[in-house]
Amino acid sequence: MEKLLITESEASKLLSVSTQTLRNDRACSRGCKYVKILKNGKKRGSIRYRMSDIIEYIDKNTIKLDE
DSSP: OOOSEEEHHHHHHHHTSOHHHHHHHHHTTOSSOOEEEESTTOSOEEEEEEHHHHHHHHHHTOOOOOO
């Protein structure tokens, strides 16, 4: 079974960008969608990415040349 959620590190490898780039994108409200998992009402939490969102992001940002 494929993992539903992946870590920031795994996402950075799939997208060929640094984890800092993913952090900058989140801070600027751009880039790939993500999930923030909060515990006990805290503001800080774990960041995860859905595989389906990563695939959608790649598809939306693929430049297709006329064939």
